[in-house]
Amino acid sequence: MDQLDDLKITQPPQTLREIVLDRMRNAILSGRFASGERLVERTLCDQLGVSRSVVREAIRYLEAEGLVEIMPNKGPMVARMDWAQAEQIYEIRQLLEQNAAAACAIKADASLKQKLTAATKAIEAASAAHENPALIAATTEFYELIFTAAGHHIAWEVVQRLNGRISRLRLLTLATTDRRVPGPLRMAQICAAICANDPDAAAQAVFDHLEEATKIARRLLKETA
Amino acid sequence: MDQLDDLKITQPPQTLREIVLDRMRNAILSGRFASGERLVERTLCDQLGVSRSVVREAIRYLEAEGLVEIMPNKGPMVARMDWAQAEQIYEIRQLLEQNAAAACAIKADASLKQKLTAATKAIEAASAAHENPALIAATTEFYELIFTAAGHHIAWEVVQRLNGRISRLRLLTLATTDRRVPGPLRMAQICAAICANDPDAAAQAVFDHLEEATKIARRLLKETA
DNA sequence: TGCGATCCTATGGTATACCAACATACCATT
DNA sequence: AATGGTATGTTGGTATACCATAGGATCGCA
Incomplete structure (x- = not known):
């Protein structure tokens, strides 16, 4: 083949x-x-x-x-974007990503866990090196693994499209270093919960991560506006 | 707007x-x-x-x-569509519509309740008259009221777009008359929960409605495939 | 000098013609 | 009958022309 x-x-x-x-x-x-x-x-x-x-x-x-x-x-x-739109997008992401992570945690097999762990490491590496484009790519890869494993292809499409609209915000939030809990650590928590096949913990970890990203985004957008 | x-x-x-x-x-x-x-x-x-x-x-x-x-x-x-896609779309709708209905139930004021009740009546009328195009329009109007009142404009966009992909399926499910609980009744339940400002009941009512629609769609799509 | 009418230009909206690449079906030659 | 070529249909891509409109600049008149 x-x-x-x-x-x-x-x-x-x-x-x-x-x-x-x-x-x-x-x-x-x-x-x-x-x-x-x-x-x-x-x-x-x-x-x-x-x-x-x-x-x-x-x-x-x-x-x-x-x-x-x-x-x-x-x-x-x-297209322009304001906080009202961004907020809605983050809320939708909350719903879809939690759902996908939970579904993924249920289905996750050894192969996926291994790939997900590798993706997490890639995120950590990109973050440590402060390479933002690579960080974006690695984060995207991470989520794509989750959505694909969950079989949520259409939700992934939706999330990607919505992310496009807030791309500038994502750049800023990912680059923000003053988070109390660093972003890569959040990813590691998501990864761990999925590897433990614990859907509730996975959803919670996604919630924590996005909640934080939302707060950062709100602050960034409000102060630049 | x-x-x-x-x-x-x-x-x-x-x-x-x-x-x-x-x-x-x-x-x-x-x-x-x-x-x-x-x-x-x-x-x-x-x-x-x-x-x-x-x-x-x-x-x-x-x-x-x-x-x-x-x-x-x-x-x-x-574009073609298969059950795998339709299933995902119904799942996303579950998330977004429950969320919107709950948010709407919290915010609903007298004006909205009145409009929503009118929309429910329009659905019942169209259903009784077996006028499918009108039924689709009335149902769309009903949901638009909910999403708009909730301030979930972007979610509404997403739902509309997804609905476009399963439009043929929607035509079939709405036209189906052999449901144990008729569709309009489900809408009335959603309307009642929102009018009672009860977010949990609203979400539950949406869940019931969509769960049923999903089942009907599955059956229709599988038997015609 | 100030105001308004007028013209110009930039831009988008639409239509049309043309060519190349590709796929498919058909046909002719061997 | 099998092979190869050919004809046709379709899309992809491009260039160009024309029109309508908006916005600005210019000019003339008061």
């Missing part, structure tokens, strides 16, 4: 539109395009070296994702 | 793209475009009397919404 996969003409059917979509999404998520910044179509065409059709279709997708807003007669801009 | 929309000078800056988007979405949700049916761009252009640009951009949006899938080198088709 593996050999076959290797033989396969791994021609990435990645279309130009998808590349542009990724680039633009990353530019927004990473803050390269500031919140509220206007996205002038023809300018983007020049920057990306593609035609308007491609850019416009990518914008439609981002609009549906909630990352881009269309101002009537003005064109697209990077 | 809603009031503002109502006040707004309803000069429809509704762009052609939005019209096409609505039409296509409705066509999919209502089953006019069958699940798995291919959506040939140029054919759609003819049917709708618009150019490819418009259709393509609408398709991008629907793709992001999860209503349309793109098959590489084959083009778009109406």
Whole structure:
């Protein structure tokens, strides 16, 4: 099977539109395009070296994702976010992530526990090295393991999309070092609860983690606003 | 927010793209475009009397919404759905709708209670008249009241989008008449719990309602599959 | 000098034509 | 009959043209 996969003409059917979509999404998520910044179509065409059709279709997708807003007669801009929205998103994450962690704790087998432990270590490493992009990636990986193991693929989709809307906040909260209990420790608690096949403890650990993240986010957003 | 929309000078800056988007979405949700049916761009252009640009951009949006899938080198088709997905969607709805109903029950004031009661009556009327489209609309209105009153706008967005994916299923479950406890009665229970400002009872009522809907959906989907 | 009308430009919205890549089905030759 | 080529249909991608509108700059008039 593996050999076959290797033989396969791994021609990435990645279309130009998808590349542009990724680039633009990353530019927004990473803050390269500031919140509220206007996205002038023809300018983007020049920057990306593609035609308007491609850019416009990518914008439609981002609009549906909630990352881009269309101002009537003005064109697209990077979506803005306020605390009222962020709060709701954190609340939804609470529900979905607790649910997933609990389900995962019930189903977790040896293989998953091993992977989850590795992911936790990766988070600790990235955190210790203060490498924020790696930290984001490792945290995402951690949660993806949990949601996938729980079989909650659609919930994971939802969470990812919502996270996109608060990406800047996540960057800030993850980078915050003045937490009383460091973030990686929280992850370790979640990991431990799942490894112990204890759904209640897993849900509680997720609750603690998100509760803290919510508080930090609230403080950061309120003071910058 | 809603009031503002109502006040707004309803000069429809509704762009052609939005019209096409609505039409296509409705066509999919209502089953006019069958699940798995291919959506040939140029054919759609003819049917709708618009150019490819418009259709393509609408398709991008629907793709992001999860209503349309793109098959590489084959083009778009109406997204398919299986029970595994539907089950997850019902589970997410359980979480979000219980949460919203509980929050709504805490906040509910006289004005909301009155509106909610009216919405419940509308559901009963539509159900008695066996008018499914009206029933769907009334049910949507009912839930929108709850989510809006709870301030859970983003959760409502999520629920609506997820409901879009299981629209055909909803049509079937709502139309099903062989439920032991009729759907409208369930709605009345939810309404009563909220009017009594009893969050626990509201959550329980939502649970009962969705649990039943889930069972019906499972049976329908499994037997037609 | 101040105000308003008018024109210009930038931008988005839409339509259309064109080409390349790919898949599929059909057909012809061997 | 099997192979290979061909025709067709579809999408992906691009370029371009045209129009409508918003916002600003300019100009003229009071």
